[in-house]
Amino acid sequence: MLQAIKYDQGNLEILDQLQLPFVEKYIPIRTAEDGWNAIKDMKVRGAPAIAIVAMLALASELHTLQSAEKIPASSEETKALIAKKLEYLVTSRPTAVNLADAAQKLGAVVTSQAEQSGATGQSVVSAFIRGAEEMMGKDLEDNQRIGHHGAEWIMANATKLGVSDVAVLTHCNTGSLATSGYGTALGVIRSLVSKNNLRHAYCSETRPYNQGSRLTAFEFVHDKIPATLITDSMAAALLADPKAGVNAIVVGADRVAANGDTANKIGTYSLAVLAKYHGVKFLVAAPRTTIDLATKSGNEIVIEQRPAAEMTNIKGPRAGAPAVDGNVALETVSIAAPGINVWNPSFDVTPAALIDGIITEVGVVEKGSDGLFHMEVLFNGAAPQA
């Protein structure tokens, strides 16, 4: 499996996703500022991966300060220093809630440590670092559970229709590259493979920034999962094609509101509309860190606008250019008429009405008899197991 994030005791490296699939190169992230830039520039993507890299970037900076004996002696001063850095990290990208959730949880860890009697700057830093490191391991375990629950749900539905192996379409980037490992929607596909239930996977190119063709397709090839790439505009034809026989669409999420409305990569909403028309199950796979009960509906979700150049330009290896120090020369080519106006929202919101189930690490939530999602069951121990 690919590994987007490598971390060991204050040494953080990420696989530079701007260079994939042409160059596999890890770059060091030493400070919160390095983390902020890597997230903003999309060297790391995917809601869970963004959150983990942000927290580990700050953990790495604190490790360095610790080695240089530059941590303030006072626990209150250290708490304020960490709180300021967390606030800054959250400003890197607005839509995925995992980052804000991680910052809020580790902020609470720091506050609680600072309130202990005898707390010092060192003890507060150690509590933060421990919390950040634990997040990475927890995300991997959550993804494996999501994969299991999602595959069970899909197969339970397929079996009712007499189907023993399924074809699944996915969108954007939800695998090992978007998480600490295994993946969310791609984790469901991985789990179907491990149970011998995957007939075929399809991934959409995911215009404009091509996370599907550059990252998901790369993972499929790397992990030898039988898969085919389509352009986003081919999805309707694929669903209408009995030879493809797509049984389910599974996507990730950047923020799921309390009513189940889901913000995810632009193009997700179109797929959900198509799924409804074709009677194909539409599922969202995400850890509970992506569920934002404080956001009542999709109307409240801030959608990030990305630079026009991410739509009007495309990057690939320069033909015939030799690799230097493992770096392939990448070239940017314009593919749009100069001067044209561009609208480039990075995400859209899929209304809950179009979603059949939300797959989490504690089970799959479906709508109740009132036709509504009750997301709070995921947090009160009443979550249904698939």
Ligand SMILES: CSC[C@@H](O)[C@@H](O)C(=O)COP(=O)(O)O
């Ligand atoms: C497993 S995370 C799901 C989403 O974060 C993913 O589909 C996505 O939208 C990624 O967007 P990106 O803008 O590349 O960070």
